[in-house]
Amino acid sequence: MSLRNDTKPWLSGGFGLVILASIPAVLFVGALIFFTVWVVTFSFTDLSLVGAKSVNWSWIGFDNYERLFTRRGFMESLWVTVSFTFFSAIVGQSLLGFLLASVMRALRGPLRGFIEVAIMLGWLLPDIVAAFLWSATTAENGLINSVVLGPLGFDSVNFLNEFAFPVVVVANVWKGTAWSYLLFSAALDSVPRDVIEAAQVDGATWWQRTRRVTLPMIKSHIGTNTLFITIWTFTYFPLVYAMTGGGPGRQTKVLSIFMYEQSFKIGKLGYGSAISVAMLLVVGLLAVFYVRLLKEPE
Amino acid sequence: MDERPSRSLALALCFVAVIWVSPFAWLLSNAFDTSAVGILRLPQDPGVGNFGRALSGSSGLQMWNSLVIAFGTATLTVAVAAGAAYPLSRIRIPGRDAMLWGLVLLRMMPSTGLMIPIFFSAQKTGLLNHLGVILALSILNLPFALLLLKNFFDTVPIELEEAAHVEGASLFQIVGRIVLPLSRPGLAVVWFFTFTTAWNEFLLPLLFSRAESGFPMSVGLYAAFGQQGAIDYGFLAAYSILYAAPAIAVYFLLRRNMNTGFAGVGVKG
Numbered sequence: 166m167s168l169r170n171d172t173k174p175w176l177s178g179g180f181g182l183v184i185l186a187s188i189p190a191v192l193f194v195g196a197l198i199f200f201t202v203w204v205v206t207f208s209f210t211d212l213s214l215v216g217a218k219s220v221n222w223s224w225i226g227f228d229n230y231e232r233l234f235t236r237r238g239f240m241e242s243l244w245v246t247v248s249f250t251f252f253s254a255i256v257g258q259s260l261l262g263f264l265l266a267s268v269m270r271a272l273r274g275p276l277r278g279f280i281e282v283a284i285m286l287g288w289l290l291p292d293i294v295a296a297f298l299w300s301a302t303t304a305e306n307g308l309i310n311s312v313v314l315g316p317l318g319f320d321s322v323n324f325l326n327e328f329a330f331p332v333v334v335v336a337n338v339w340k341g342t343a344w345s346y347l348l349f350s351a352a353l354d355s356v357p358r359d360v361i362e363a364a365q366v367d368g369a370t371w372w373q374r375t376r377r378v379t380l381p382m383i384k385s386h387i388g389t390n391t392l393f394i395t396i397w398t399f400t401y402f403p404l405v406y407a408m409t410g411g412g413p414g415r416q417t418k419v420l421s422i423f424m425y426e427q428s429f430k431i432g433k434l435g436y437g438s439a440i441s442v443a444m445l446l447v448v449g450l451l452a453v454f455y456v457r458l459l460k461e462p463e
Numbered sequence: 464m465d466e467r468p469s470r471s472l473a474l475a476l477c478f479v480a481v482i483w484v485s486p487f488a489w490l491l492s493n494a495f496d497t498s499a500v501g502i503l504r505l506p507q508d509p510g511v512g513n514f515g516r517a518l519s520g521s522s523g524l525q526m527w528n529s530l531v532i533a534f535g536t537a538t539l540t541v542a543v544a545a546g547a548a549y550p551l552s553r554i555r556i557p558g559r560d561a562m563l564w565g566l567v568l569l570r571m572m573p574s575t576g577l578m579i580p581i582f583f584s585a586q587k588t589g590l591l592n593h594l595g596v597i598l599a600l601s602i603l604n605l606p607f608a609l610l611l612l613k614n615f616f617d618t619v620p621i622e623l624e625e626a627a628h629v630e631g632a633s634l635f636q637i638v639g640r641i642v643l644p645l646s647r648p649g650l651a652v653v654w655f656f657t658f659t660t661a662w663n664e665f666l667l668p669l670l671f672s673r674a675e676s677g678f679p680m681s682v683g684l685y686a687a688f689g690q691q692g693a694i695d696y697g698f699l700a701a702y703s704i705l706y707a708a709p710a711i712a713v714y715f716l717l718r719r720n721m722n723t724g725f726a727g728v729g730v731k732g
Contacts (some may be wrong), residue, residue: 176553207579236579291662302485
């Protein structure tokens, strides 16, 4: 190898030490790659968590993948996940994050600090605390019933039973908007002020300025943001699982919960692996799609 | 340029803020009420008794479990990442950029999809315990830590190392006396960030811990409020605050350094 030519002399002197220090990291990355290969490989088997098939598993070809489409469960969960991602991340977090970022730019003083800290706190909370808060808030004797519905004379509603999907969407918007807000705040700071002012002088309204000037200039930030929150939300497990466990029925059974149940409650590790692979494939396709979208010329 | 918000806009913002904050108000009012019943009201019996209960017995043990897992994961991740990040930053290995992009891809990969092989491997090697959780979380966090630290090492001026080398310092001395002290802020960011990630983690310990005494706080809190019957709101609220405090404290501690690695995928060629 021609490594040593342009290598710093103190590094080539202690090459043994360099190799030694890198070994653990190589092993860790190797383990990650091993896990990925493993999950793909065993998605073609009937491996089980317990019983005879946990040792004597056999190859079953594409049976698990066929089951994804023929058995009840996967397609429903895929649909729930897509709606959950669309409403809570792409619409909720992105849009609200952008609106807040663009409105709060004009704001100074304590109100801005107060709102920022409030948004940040939701983001910083551990998932399970957020789940507990929203379960308690929407419970039959919870905050919404006792503060809003009760005084207005309505009967109390158990929101998690009757409106499970909207409640987990709201909870995830509440939890995750901070990331989009921070990213769009930084993005809007990068838009030169004189460009906006010029548009203002020309008589452009706020909407026109946003659509024609700001949005095109922060296009790459929008892409980055959408890419990240889509990936996170698509495979998000703790919040929804702790709030509803996937129920009632299948209403909030996102793919990660479906995968968890099939693998660790029912014990079909092979089938669970196929679900995992399908999730990774969807995420990968979405990533490619967004990157393509970003690179496309005007 | 006058861009003061209109009155209606300010009102709308206040409304958003109230919605955002009200769960926290509920949490505080219940945590400091020793006879809390889960509704929003001023504490009837104000006191810190709930916190005392949350810190003792099995819930106190769960806090200790969380600390062990988070501390172990953060320390192991930083140590392993630093060892490889420094050479990665200083040596022009052929295909280095491809390697870095490979790391970015690995970092973006959702860990939920890898839970089955991780669980299966841990089961086969007898690692369904805290050590297994620490190892698994470190492996999952490594690509991110490696990328961040590599970027931090890139900002450490190489001239100092050259000067030390001319003076006759060994690699060990250069790294120990110059590089590591200079990148202390970077190491701290990665350490605290990994600590928070491990502290918040739910799915892995849910799979790995079988007994209540081995639960970290995430699983403990879930098990407590998932129970049927009378929910002890005061206790759960206090427990939640204790559980959330470190993650929030870490953020405000690192606020200034945070934007350095904000998106965490900055690859400089």
